[in-house]
Amino acid sequence: MASKPSIPKGTRDFSPSEVAKRQYIIQIIKSNFEKFGFQPIETPSFENSDTLMGKYGEEGDRLIFKILNSGDYLAKADATHLESKDSTKLTSSISEKALRYDLTVPFARYVVQHQNEIEFPFKRYQIQPVWRADRPQKGRFREFFQCDADVVGSKSLWQEVELVQLYDTVFTDLGLSGVIIKINNRKILSGIAEVIGASDKLIDFTVALDKLDKIGEDGVKKEMIEKGISLEAIVKVQPLFNFTGTISEKIDKLSDLLSTSADGMKGVEELRFICDNVLKLGLESAVLDLDVTLARGLNYYTGAIFEVAPPKSVAMGSIGGGGRYDDLTGIFGLKNMSGVGISFGLDRIYLVVEELNLFPETVTATTKALFINYGDKEAFYALQAIQKLRAAGIKVELYPENAKVVKQFQHADKRGIPFAVIIGEQEMESNVYSLKNLKTGEQISVDFEKLKSSL
Amino acid sequence: MASKPSIPKGTRDFSPSEVAKRQYIIQIIKSNFEKFGFQPIETPSFENSDTLMGKYGEEGDRLIFKILNSGDYLAKADATHLESKDSTKLTSSISEKALRYDLTVPFARYVVQHQNEIEFPFKRYQIQPVWRADRPQKGRFREFFQCDADVVGSKSLWQEVELVQLYDTVFTDLGLSGVIIKINNRKILSGIAEVIGASDKLIDFTVALDKLDKIGEDGVKKEMIEKGISLEAIVKVQPLFNFTGTISEKIDKLSDLLSTSADGMKGVEELRFICDNVLKLGLESAVLDLDVTLARGLNYYTGAIFEVAPPKSVAMGSIGGGGRYDDLTGIFGLKNMSGVGISFGLDRIYLVVEELNLFPETVTATTKALFINYGDKEAFYALQAIQKLRAAGIKVELYPENAKVVKQFQHADKRGIPFAVIIGEQEMESNVYSLKNLKTGEQISVDFEKLKSSL
Numbered sequence: 001m002a003s004k005p006s007i008p009k010g011t012r013d014f015s016p017s018e019v020a021k022r023q024y025i026i027q028i029i030k031s032n033f034e035k036f037g038f039q040p041i042e043t044p045s046f047e048n049s050d051t052l053m054g055k056y057g058e059e060g061d062r063l064i065f066k067i068l069n070s071g072d073y074l075a076k077a078d079a080t081h082l083e084s085k086d087s088t089k090l091t092s093s094i095s096e097k098a099l100r101y102d103l104t105v106p107f108a109r110y111v112v113q114h115q116n117e118i119e120f121p122f123k124r125y126q127i128q129p130v131w132r133a134d135r136p137q138k139g140r141f142r143e144f145f146q147c148d149a150d151v152v153g154s155k156s157l158w159q160e161v162e163l164v165q166l167y168d169t170v171f172t173d174l175g176l177s178g179v180i181i182k183i184n185n186r187k188i189l190s191g192i193a194e195v196i197g198a199s200d201k202l203i204d205f206t207v208a209l210d211k212l213d214k215i216g217e218d219g220v221k222k223e224m225i226e227k228g229i230s231l232e233a234i235v236k237v238q239p240l241f242n243f244t245g246t247i248s249e250k251i252d253k254l255s256d257l258l259s260t261s262a263d264g265m266k267g268v269e270e271l272r273f274i275c276d277n278v279l280k281l282g283l284e285s286a287v288l289d290l291d292v293t294l295a296r297g298l299n300y301y302t303g304a305i306f307e308v309a310p311p312k313s314v315a316m317g318s319i320g321g322g323g324r325y326d327d328l329t330g331i332f333g334l335k336n337m338s339g340v341g342i343s344f345g346l347d348r349i350y351l352v353v354e355e356l357n358l359f360p361e362t363v364t365a366t367t368k369a370l371f372i373n374y375g376d377k378e379a380f381y382a383l384q385a386i387q388k389l390r391a392a393g394i395k396v397e398l399y400p401e402n403a404k405v406v407k408q409f410q411h412a413d414k415r416g417i418p419f420a421v422i423i424g425e426q427e428m429e430s431n432v433y434s435l436k437n438l439k440t441g442e443q444i445s446v447d448f449e450k451l452k453s454s455l
Numbered sequence: 456m457a458s459k460p461s462i463p464k465g466t467r468d469f470s471p472s473e474v475a476k477r478q479y480i481i482q483i484i485k486s487n488f489e490k491f492g493f494q495p496i497e498t499p500s501f502e503n504s505d506t507l508m509g510k511y512g513e514e515g516d517r518l519i520f521k522i523l524n525s526g527d528y529l530a531k532a533d534a535t536h537l538e539s540k541d542s543t544k545l546t547s548s549i550s551e552k553a554l555r556y557d558l559t560v561p562f563a564r565y566v567v568q569h570q571n572e573i574e575f576p577f578k579r580y581q582i583q584p585v586w587r588a589d590r591p592q593k594g595r596f597r598e599f600f601q602c603d604a605d606v607v608g609s610k611s612l613w614q615e616v617e618l619v620q621l622y623d624t625v626f627t628d629l630g631l632s633g634v635i636i637k638i639n640n641r642k643i644l645s646g647i648a649e650v651i652g653a654s655d656k657l658i659d660f661t662v663a664l665d666k667l668d669k670i671g672e673d674g675v676k677k678e679m680i681e682k683g684i685s686l687e688a689i690v691k692v693q694p695l696f697n698f699t700g701t702i703s704e705k706i707d708k709l710s711d712l713l714s715t716s717a718d719g720m721k722g723v724e725e726l727r728f729i730c731d732n733v734l735k736l737g738l739e740s741a742v743l744d745l746d747v748t749l750a751r752g753l754n755y756y757t758g759a760i761f762e763v764a765p766p767k768s769v770a771m772g773s774i775g776g777g778g779r780y781d782d783l784t785g786i787f788g789l790k791n792m793s794g795v796g797i798s799f800g801l802d803r804i805y806l807v808v809e810e811l812n813l814f815p816e817t818v819t820a821t822t823k824a825l826f827i828n829y830g831d832k833e834a835f836y837a838l839q840a841i842q843k844l845r846a847a848g849i850k851v852e853l854y855p856e857n858a859k860v861v862k863q864f865q866h867a868d869k870r871g872i873p874f875a876v877i878i879g880e881q882e883m884e885s886n887v888y889s890l891k892n893l894k895t896g897e898q899i900s901v902d903f904e905k906l907k908s909s910l
Contacts, residue, residue, distance in 0.1 A: 004567065004568055004787075004788070005503075005506055005564045005567055005568050005787045006503065006568065007498070007499050007502060007503065007506075007564075007568075008499065008501060008502065008503055008551075008552050011499035011500075011501065012499065013496065013497070013498050013499070013565055013568070013569065014496060014497040014498075015496060015569070015572070016494035016495055016496060016579070019494075019495040019496060019497055020495065023495075034821065034850055035845045035848065035849070035850050035851075036845065036850075036852070037821070037822045037850060037851070037852035039471035039474075039821055040471055040474040040475065040478075041468065041469060041470060041471060041474060042468070042469040042474050043462070043468050043469075044462050044463065044466035044467065044468070044598055045466075045500065045554075045584060045586070045598055046463060046466065046520075046586075046598075047462060047463065048460075048461065048462065048463055051460055051462075062525070062526075063525075065501075065522050065523075065525070066522070066523040067520050067521070067522055067523065067554075068520075068521040068522065068523050068546065068549070068550055070517070070518075070520070070588040071517075071542070072542045072543075073542050074540045074541070074542040074545065075540070075542070077540075082537070085529040085530070085532075085537075086529070087526070087527045087528050087529040087530070088527075090529065091523065094523070095523055096463075097463050099500075099522075109460045109462075110468055112459065112460055113459060113460055113461065113462075113468070114468065114470070117470070119866060119869040119870055121855055121856075121866075123852075124471070129500060131500070133525040143499055143500055143501075151855070154855040154856055155856075156855035156856045158828075158834055158838070158853060158855050159855050161838070162838075162853070165842065169845070169846075277835060277838075280835070281835070281838055281839065281842060282842075332459075332460045333459070366489065366492070366494055367492045373613075379613055380732060380735070380736075383613070383616070383617075383732075383736055384736065387620065387736060390490045390491065390624070391624075393490065394490070395489055395490050395491075395492060396490075396492070397491070397492035397578075398613060398617070400576055400606070400609045400611035400613050400614050401576075401609055401610075401611045411574060414574040415574055
């Protein structure tokens, strides 16, 4: 191989400092998941194709990475599709497995498969990579981690309250003040459509409404009309185009607007319960916002819908999202299992924390001191100290070779190691260590106990 | 989907307690890797096929999971191979990516690709899953984690010394006393072959010698003769069939046996350096053993070879292995990069720790207390306490629904939650909490501070 090797597009290598920073975020998410009573599960990277296919729509099916059967896969290939060179139809006869596309469908599969071992309500979290054959672009990768927490087996709205708190504590722990937790409810959206007599155009309506920030009131109205929504209907929802006030005031407005829709009023009631309790219990650093344009995953969610926007100073899309889905496991034959969950967008959170310079310096701190290697006798002496320091939990290293001293110091410098320990003949004789602070250049002679306490 | 869903053979779901136990082992490995100065990297789950293919021999190539190209993959398929239904030859034209088979080849690729950003010697660790289309059997899976630590860019034998210490500290921390760290050297093996005049039969010789434990001296000799190794040659290495004594005595025997082989004597010298220093520095709980039958990865290693056997009380194969490879990155065009590394076998270590009952009880401890839900008013009151307890890092949960109290207690019991907190009208009025120990049944009335300190 003559040319430098590379990795597939849309994938990434993570350097030590990147791994450390990602782990820092994951650790904060994980510890909060556990504080809230969520338990970890892990599922295989690939699932049987029929577990995944048909769950994400046609576009989703296309974006699922399929694994070629092992061995003589053509022996079992469908002859007709092979002859007609029909890639789409051939796939199922030469590929039985596929890489997971998200963590929700595998979770639903897990719940159904293990329903007799699980104690419901089941609060699980899962932090694992997923794969999508999407066109790579800035911030969008073909392999990325999802961090999901879901509760399955209870319709209690206290869970929505706690999930908002969970977002708040995670982002507070990350030092990310002022994230906006947007909440809406699928029933509000269908209530609105019902009131305006355009239930069959619900998706068109919400997709248009969702663009309010981007294309403005006129643009949204224009799009709605183009989609066949009547002007009369649009006039009815005029309050939604200038939807301001406190959350409580907004809910009152919705209550007026949706008074004729049973579904809509159920949504108002749910929203009120969740928002009231969240606000009375209080958030640490996040801001709760009721956003009726929020319509993510419309086909999926049935109750609360969440989306988290980064602090206003950062221009970036959502860093989290989630909601309630009344029939999580129905696709695998287990009915009446309501689920509600949220997800953290690791890659974007990383970019936000980086942009705001919020990674603590200690995150990437690795080795505390490099022991300079003056030869085998000195190295052995050094390793005796190193062994004891490591046993005390201190990260120290011996430079492996008796290289030029200046090279060894350069190595410490490039690695960002703050101290060097020098042990030559003299130090060995007097049973001391020369400890050099590589930032200040200051060097002191210490005994082992002092060395240990200094590091 | 009517039938219960399942997962592909050779893969696993991990339940909360299994994840917790795996994480416990991984955390101990990780923290020791870092104490020894290794830094984490992560590489993509799939690599370009040409990065992986041809690196693991023909059998390895077959066991690599290939990913089908996205879109109309048949459009670019080789027509001849398609027509002749030649699966093996067709693969490269319909699949450009493959799941990684181990962590070593991706690491070599990483080093070459990022050589200008890396400060050598580079001590990296990597803990990620790998995939092999192997026939699943007890303890062998198609998806499993590897935990590798390698140093690249230095030939210093101090690294071998430290890697033995690293094995020792990890297994000591796991409470696994008496693991046997077997060491050998590839140069010893080739020296032996040279001395007996059967250099061309080195692999046959070592494969046979490796079976000494299984088929005995006679069996090994029989196999050697069948493979065309002369009786005269076998007589020359008679000392190897009863190779006892201290490590130092064994090395002396090898020194006699290999005195005419330059390669062999180099191996003796290396072994002596490593073993002498390891023994003088001392191991905490592991036992070092020189095992001349150890020949794993023969085509790969060029110096030290390591393998770790579990304590003698457990019947199980190796739980770790590694060695020195002088030309790690040559396959990707970067010459003269010596590497040395070790690997921990997570799945087998798990089984050993389980069998010896060494997982601390706290590992699977999750939620500390369940707050019983008596209705929305009480639940709100409970959440006020829960919020403060979580802020103090205590894992507590509210039962999400106002279900029958006996059902809520059963939930705590099944989940293994040790305490319940009861808040009814009475408690709310007197601003106290009833804390019930679910093991003893004892129930006390406490204020918030006492509640917090009790949990």
